[in-house]
Amino acid sequence: MRPSKFDFQSLDVQYEEIPKEVKFCKNCVVSNQRPRTGFDKEGVCSPCQWAYEKDHEIDWEKRERELQVLCDKYRSGNGSYDVVVPGSGGKDSGFVAHQLKHRYGMNPLCVTWSPFEYTDIGWQNLNSFVSSGMDNILGQPNGILHRKLSKLAFELVGDAWQPFTYGQKAWAWHIATKFGIKFMIYGENGELEYGGSEKYKYLPKEGTEEWEYEYFKGTSVDAFAEVGLERGLFKKGEILENTLQWYRPPHPDLIRKSGAEMHWYSYYKKWTPQENYYYCFKHTGFRPNPEGRSEGTYTMYASLDDKLDGFHWYLSFIKFGMGRCSRDAQTDIRRHHITRQEGVALVRRYDGEFPKKYFEWFKNYIDIDEDYFWYVMDRYREKSNVWKKVDGEWILQHIVS
Numbered sequence: 001m002r003p004s005k006f007d008f009q010s011l012d013v014q015y016e017e018i019p020k021e022v023k024f025c026k027n028c029v030v031s032n033q034r035p036r037t038g039f040d041k042e043g044v045c046s047p048c049q050w051a052y053e054k055d056h057e058i059d060w061e062k063r064e065r066e067l068q069v070l071c072d073k074y075r076s077g078n079g080s081y082d083v084v085v086p087g088s089g090g091k092d093s094g095f096v097a098h099q100l101k102h103r104y105g106m107n108p109l110c111v112t113w114s115p116f117e118y119t120d121i122g123w124q125n126l127n128s129f130v131s132s133g134m135d136n137i138l139g140q141p142n143g144i145l146h147r148k149l150s151k152l153a154f155e156l157v158g159d160a161w162q163p164f165t166y167g168q169k170a171w172a173w174h175i176a177t178k179f180g181i182k183f184m185i186y187g188e189n190g191e192l193e194y195g196g197s198e199k200y201k202y203l204p205k206e207g208t209e210e211w212e213y214e215y216f217k218g219t220s221v222d223a224f225a226e227v228g229l230e231r232g233l234f235k236k237g238e239i240l241e242n243t244l245q246w247y248r249p250p251h252p253d254l255i256r257k258s259g260a261e262m263h264w265y266s267y268y269k270k271w272t273p274q275e276n277y278y279y280c281f282k283h284t285g286f287r288p289n290p291e292g293r294s295e296g297t298y299t300m301y302a303s304l305d306d307k308l309d310g311f312h313w314y315l316s317f318i319k320f321g322m323g324r325c326s327r328d329a330q331t332d333i334r335r336h337h338i339t340r341q342e343g344v345a346l347v348r349r350y351d352g353e354f355p356k357k358y359f360e361w362f363k364n365y366i367d368i369d370e371d372y373f374w375y376v377m378d379r380y381r382e383k384s385n386v387w388k389k390v391d392g393e394w395i396l397q398h399i400v401s
Contacts, residue, residue: 008379009227011219012157012319020385022321022398028333029343029400030195033320033385037195047195051334054270066204067268071104074183081109081135084184086172088112088122088305089129089136092187094284095276096265097134100185102283110136111175113167115306116150116365121290122305128285139171142243148233149247150308151366152224158319158380160366161312166221166247173249177258188266194327204267221247272335277301296353297325298346310355311362317352318377321386321398325351344400352396 014035024031025045032039038046076082083100085108087093093110100106110129115122130136146163153162176184189206191197200206221244228234249255265271280286288300295310296303296317303309303324310324317323329343338346355362363373378394381387386398 008376009156010158010379010383011223011227013219015383018320018385022385024398024400025330028330028340029326029347030330031321031386031398031400034195034322035320036191036197038198045195046198047193047330048334050192050198050201058270060270063268068104070183070263071100071106075105076107079107081107081179081181082183083108084172084176084179084181085110086113086168086184086186088115089126089134089284089286090122090305091277091280091286091301092273094125094129094132094280094286096185096187097129098132098280098283099265099269101133108134109175109179109181110134111172112136112138113164113171114138114140116146116161116164116308117306117361119304119307121287125286125304128287132284134284137175139167139175139246141167141246145238145243147365147367148228148238149221149224151368152228152233154366154368155376156224156227157219158376159312159315160362161306161308161315162219163221163224163247164306164308170249171246173255173260173262174246176260177250177254180258182259182261184260184262185265186262187264188271189264193266193271194330205261205263273302273331274335274337293350294324295355295357296323296350297328298350299328302328307358307361308365310358314352314355315380318387319380319384321384321396323351323353325349325353326400347400 018035019032022031022033023039023043025039025048026043027048028045030037030045030047040049074082083106085093085097085100087097087110089110089112097108097110100108112126118126149163150160154160172184172186176182189200192201225234225239225244229239277286277288289304293300294303296313303313313324326347329338329346332338333340333343363370381394386396387394388397389395
């Protein structure tokens, strides 16, 4: 059911805290429109400040020893699974799992929350990862429910990708508690590496308490289900506790009872995505985009797994003026792979490129027409601080320079 313009509803609470005056980092290409990203008095963003600390202040040898102690604590010794590693089998999760197994002698159980629909190269990389000697559990949620949740998320938070985020965060916890595994390691602390909360800046792990605020745009899966029921999108019996459980973490009491802990590998190792790519190319059979760069960016190894991924980044560009290229350039500047001047040129060339390859698939997947797609784009442009309509055309007012 398509709501009229008077029925349009957004549950994304991130806009409430974003500054009205747009500023760009003097060191990289991020702006203060990225939710929860702070700037110091010199105009440098919090992820760039953290990058400096990584290069000059963090004692990585000490943290390496901390990781060794942690692995010694949890290592099974009898070949049974002793750590859960969530991921897609891509460059980042592949790096973490392979390091844990071959450098630290752990026995990882890898878990993958399935993309909406795999790309050919994404499916190939997952199978290559498993073939490199990894055990993996692939979680595939109810397809009808997943599509409907994605359709709601497209309007309600401006990101059809949101149901994937729910499962991506929760699936590992469910597997860990069901198998009695007390140790989990994710790749990087994205809030710290790319911009966001610094609550866990000097801590190796987090709980599930802040997920809704930090990762889910202030909106739980239950809010989507409620709107879907009100609109008649869900049939009676589709929204059941067992169908929604994989989109939520296990109950806090169960987590406490299980003793399970989630750590970030990036706390213990200096996180460098490009190096992860080279590592996995050699060790897990990971391969980049066979067509060259991915839509919306200049890199060949990002946004490969999921046909819907390009629309996640395009909506980020619509809402905040920053897409996939901006993310990649920020990271490469902080890791000294490119200069800010080069990053600016790349962003101005590729950021906001429309993901046309899977546009027909996307409309069919969430059951919308093209008019409704652009209607939602317009509503989020209206809410943003970076767009202005001039003579009937939307103009991006703030471009990095």
